Amino acid sequence: MTDNVKSITIIGGGLVGSLCACFLAKRGYRIKLYESREDLRKAKHQRGRSINLALSHRGRRALRSVGLEDEVLQNAIPMKGRLLHDISGATKSVIYDEHTNQCIYSVSRNLLNGILLTAAEKFPNVEVFFQSKLINISVREGTCIISNMATNETFEVQSDLIIGADGAFSKVRRFLQQIPLFQFSQTYIDHGYLELSIPPCRGYLMTSNHLHIWPRGEFMMIALPNKDDSWTVTLFMSFRRFEELDDKEKMRKFFESTFPDAIELIGEEELEKQFFAAKPSHLVSIKCSPYHFQDRALVIGDAAHAMVPFYGQGMNCGFEDCTLLDELFETHADNFKVILEKFSSLRKDDAHAICDLAMYNFIEMRDLVTKPSFYVRKVLDNILFKMFPSTWIPLYNSVSFSSIRYTVCMNNRKWQNKIIITGLLIFFLVLSILFFLWRKF
Amino acid sequence: MTDNVKSITIIGGGLVGSLCACFLAKRGYRIKLYESREDLRKAKHQRGRSINLALSHRGRRALRSVGLEDEVLQNAIPMKGRLLHDISGATKSVIYDEHTNQCIYSVSRNLLNGILLTAAEKFPNVEVFFQSKLINISVREGTCIISNMATNETFEVQSDLIIGADGAFSKVRRFLQQIPLFQFSQTYIDHGYLELSIPPCRGYLMTSNHLHIWPRGEFMMIALPNKDDSWTVTLFMSFRRFEELDDKEKMRKFFESTFPDAIELIGEEELEKQFFAAKPSHLVSIKCSPYHFQDRALVIGDAAHAMVPFYGQGMNCGFEDCTLLDELFETHADNFKVILEKFSSLRKDDAHAICDLAMYNFIEMRDLVTKPSFYVRKVLDNILFKMFPSTWIPLYNSVSFSSIRYTVCMNNRKWQNKIIITGLLIFFLVLSILFFLWRKF
Numbered sequence: 001m002t003d004n005v006k007s008i009t010i011i012g013g014g015l016v017g018s019l020c021a022c023f024l025a026k027r028g029y030r031i032k033l034y035e036s037r038e039d040l041r042k043a044k045h046q047r048g049r050s051i052n053l054a055l056s057h058r059g060r061r062a063l064r065s066v067g068l069e070d071e072v073l074q075n076a077i078p079m080k081g082r083l084l085h086d087i088s089g090a091t092k093s094v095i096y097d098e099h100t101n102q103c104i105y106s107v108s109r110n111l112l113n114g115i116l117l118t119a120a121e122k123f124p125n126v127e128v129f130f131q132s133k134l135i136n137i138s139v140r141e142g143t144c145i146i147s148n149m150a151t152n153e154t155f156e157v158q159s160d161l162i163i164g165a166d167g168a169f170s171k172v173r174r175f176l177q178q179i180p181l182f183q184f185s186q187t188y189i190d191h192g193y194l195e196l197s198i199p200p201c202r203g204y205l206m207t208s209n210h211l212h213i214w215p216r217g218e219f220m221m222i223a224l225p226n227k228d229d230s231w232t233v234t235l236f237m238s239f240r241r242f243e244e245l246d247d248k249e250k251m252r253k254f255f256e257s258t259f260p261d262a263i264e265l266i267g268e269e270e271l272e273k274q275f276f277a278a279k280p281s282h283l284v285s286i287k288c289s290p291y292h293f294q295d296r297a298l299v300i301g302d303a304a305h306a307m308v309p310f311y312g313q314g315m316n317c318g319f320e321d322c323t324l325l326d327e328l329f330e331t332h333a334d335n336f337k338v339i340l341e342k343f344s345s346l347r348k349d350d351a352h353a354i355c356d357l358a359m360y361n362f363i364e365m366r367d368l369v370t371k372p373s374f375y376v377r378k379v380l381d382n383i384l385f386k387m388f389p390s391t392w393i394p395l396y397n398s399v400s401f402s403s404i405r406y407t408v409c410m411n412n413r414k415w416q417n418k419i420i421i422t423g424l425l426i427f428f429l430v431l432s433i434l435f436f437l438w439r440k441f
Numbered sequence: 442m443t444d445n446v447k448s449i450t451i452i453g454g455g456l457v458g459s460l461c462a463c464f465l466a467k468r469g470y471r472i473k474l475y476e477s478r479e480d481l482r483k484a485k486h487q488r489g490r491s492i493n494l495a496l497s498h499r500g501r502r503a504l505r506s507v508g509l510e511d512e513v514l515q516n517a518i519p520m521k522g523r524l525l526h527d528i529s530g531a532t533k534s535v536i537y538d539e540h541t542n543q544c545i546y547s548v549s550r551n552l553l554n555g556i557l558l559t560a561a562e563k564f565p566n567v568e569v570f571f572q573s574k575l576i577n578i579s580v581r582e583g584t585c586i587i588s589n590m591a592t593n594e595t596f597e598v599q600s601d602l603i604i605g606a607d608g609a610f611s612k613v614r615r616f617l618q619q620i621p622l623f624q625f626s627q628t629y630i631d632h633g634y635l636e637l638s639i640p641p642c643r644g645y646l647m648t649s650n651h652l653h654i655w656p657r658g659e660f661m662m663i664a665l666p667n668k669d670d671s672w673t674v675t676l677f678m679s680f681r682r683f684e685e686l687d688d689k690e691k692m693r694k695f696f697e698s699t700f701p702d703a704i705e706l707i708g709e710e711e712l713e714k715q716f717f718a719a720k721p722s723h724l725v726s727i728k729c730s731p732y733h734f735q736d737r738a739l740v741i742g743d744a745a746h747a748m749v750p751f752y753g754q755g756m757n758c759g760f761e762d763c764t765l766l767d768e769l770f771e772t773h774a775d776n777f778k779v780i781l782e783k784f785s786s787l788r789k790d791d792a793h794a795i796c797d798l799a800m801y802n803f804i805e806m807r808d809l810v811t812k813p814s815f816y817v818r819k820v821l822d823n824i825l826f827k828m829f830p831s832t833w834i835p836l837y838n839s840v841s842f843s844s845i846r847y848t849v850c851m852n853n854r855k856w857q858n859k860i861i862i863t864g865l866l867i868f869f870l871v872l873s874i875l876f877f878l879w880r881k882f
Contacts, residue, residue: 177627188621
């Protein structure tokens with residue numbers, strides 16, 4: 001390593017920050033990564049965040065680039081489709097990809113984060129600091145003021161580039177936000193989420209290799225499998241409705257009438273305990289632009305585009321940020337100015353598109369999957385996908401099983417909708433004419 | 442005054458903050474108002490903000506409530522319509538309100554702010570502090586940390602309610618923004634603005650009692666009259682275009698080809714000096730919700746809903762916030778919790794509507810006013826307004842010359858559009874039938 005090797009400070013040692021460290025370390029930069037919490041590989045308590053995630057194509061591609069895909073997949077559980085639970089407890093399997101059987105993978109957030117941190121630390125040019133909180137930033141000078149939470153010491157870190165991978169409530173972004181022309185929006189949805197758990201002893205009652213959904217129109221519950229045969233259950237519901245269920249009796253009645261089969265799975269006593277153990281958490285969608293300041297600072301992952309979790313793309317999109325960034329470093333070497341500008345201009349529309357698609361998918365998951373029209377569309381999509389595999393790629397497949405830009409996925413859906421509607425109109429018109437002719441002659 | 446009189450801290454001594462102090466002082470509260478800048482009545486230099494404003498119905502109504510309307514109008518210049526300058530220098534007057542001749546009023550920001558501050562200070566229960574900057578806030582405890590910029594002293598202020606009237610980049614709002622479920626967006630437009638000035642010696646060349654507009658499609662210039670016969674000119678143009686005009690020659694050519702009559706008015710030498718004296722400023726639109734936190738904190742005015750200036754409603758809407766707040770204090774007395782909740786729920790949709798209308802009016806001012814369809818619509822609107830004065834109120838009139846809720850103004854426009862389109866369709870259909878019959882027989 002020569003002395004003119006550039007230095008990069010990464011704020012945030014979550015999934016995207018630690019993966020980004022691996023990518024940039026491979027390119028030889030001197031990396032310092034600061035994470036405000038303690039090392040999760042040593043922590044006794046899990047954090048309050050969603051504890052499992054759905055890894056799909058874009059995330060796998062990024063992990064492959066840093067040689068971690070196999071290790072992660074060995075610790076993940078494939079989910080080949082949705083398993084829908086109706087109100088009577090009857091279930092129906094809806095496969096994601098009937099052609100090539102591609103799956104999404106349920107993976108533990110902490111396990112994945114641990115693998116990424118360990119991989120980052122193996123690079124001699126990476127230093128990882130825990131319990132080190134960003135206090136202030138001078139983006140123009142490339143200076144971060146960091147506080148060590150254990151010792152209460154505060155120190156200054158100087159680097160050529162600051163990357164904020166510090167999540168939906170990013171402090172790095174908060175500094176960018178004060179610069180004129182920074183577009184920003186944060187939108188909370190009316191729904192919150194509460195995590196519950198099906199214990200390993202009853203996990204065998206669930207059909208494996210599926211993402212389970214209890215769609216109930218205005219609200220829904222989902223379950224993702226864990227390696228120990230337990231399932232992580234998440235109830236998504238309006239805060240108003242959560243507030244209504246303020247005692248055990250009301251809660252039990254609610255579950256009996258809407259998720260009767262889940263009571264048995266979770267266990268009546270456990271359900272009571274878990275339901276009232278924590279308050280429902282908020283869901284926020286964040287859009288901003290640009291993602292950078294000059295050649296000095298950049299935000300990636302949730303810091304740039306937090307989204308509601310309904311497409312399972314939050315992490316995958318953040319990992320794809322790292323892939324794109326790596327491609328730009330490959331093309332433009334040390335020209336940070338060009339790299340950051342291109343990242344902002346290339347990524348903005350795609351990130352906004354997946355934020356919007358994630359909002360849409362909530363309606364699909366909790367409501368549309370219960371409608372016959374959903375299945376008619378699914379059958380049509382499958383037939384057309386089989387006939388024109390490189391042209392007619394259904395929305396879910398292009399988002400989850402390809403690297404097609406999110407904006408293109410969204411636009412494909414739009415023209416596909418137009419063709420289907422036109423096709424149906426022509427079909428019914430021809431049918432009416434035939435019927436008319438048949439009656440006449 | 443008894444000891445259980447509640448105390449209110451107002452952050453920001455601009456137009457809305459000082460008016461709000463007057464309203465609440467009348468109700469007997471103990472008011473402390475902190476303004477970060479020095480007292481503008483004593484300041485030598487004017488601030489960089491737009492120096493005149495268009496006062497209309499909503500603003501006048503609020504000023505009337507605190508007994509200041511007459512004093513302000515004596516210092517204002519009525520503008521009865523737009524005077525459009527075309528590229529040849531020819532002008533056309535478009536009157537705002539042909540029925541009742543209502544006007545909007547050009548008023549100096551500093552003069553108005555001075556009147557309001559002086560009025561506020563006259564109340565024995567109001568204390569105004571200048572050069573006193575908000576550093577930190579504990580909304581839950583009702584505590585503000587204020588720094589005196591002259592002495593560098595920092596002190597704590599405790600009160601029952603904190604009102605943030607601290608403008609588009611409100612610090613009070615920044616604290617609210619960290620509370621879950623706070624919806625927020627800031628949108629910068631691609632256009633910036635630059636202030637120029639027509640000196641009193643040439644002001645007589647301008648048709649008085651009008652808001653002058655040079656509409657040029659993608660950009661525009663406007664001029665508002667001042668009491669000393671000078672005019673404040675504002676050029677609104679994309680930043681890209683501003684950047685292109687990077688030397689005197691380019692700038693002169695641009696003015697010669699697009700605003701030839703303005704060169705004479707401003708003066709060639711003055712134009713050169715003024716154009717390059719300052720950088721164009723940004724224009725931001727801010728929406729958020731809710732405007733309050735519990736019974737402890739509230740944002741009003743630009744802090745709650747900064748808008749682009751094209752409807753001349755920024756100040757009027759902020760003043761109307763004070764009217765609404767006063768009505769709520771009248772009905773709910775000291776019940777701050779209810780007052781703040783009602784303010785948020787009543788004001789949100791209206792504020793969002795006027796933010797959107799202000800965006801729309803930019804297109805009308807710079808582009809639509811040059812189209813024949815604009816005049817057809819204006820004539821139709823005038824006829825229908827005359828026929829149904831309480832039902833068919835044209836958009837501009839309802840926004841500028843009434844207290845009709847902004848959402849209602851917007852919805853009126855929608856159904857009026859539908860009726861006009863349907864009417865025109867029927868008209869042309871009948872015309873075609875008549876023509877057909879005439880040809881046939």
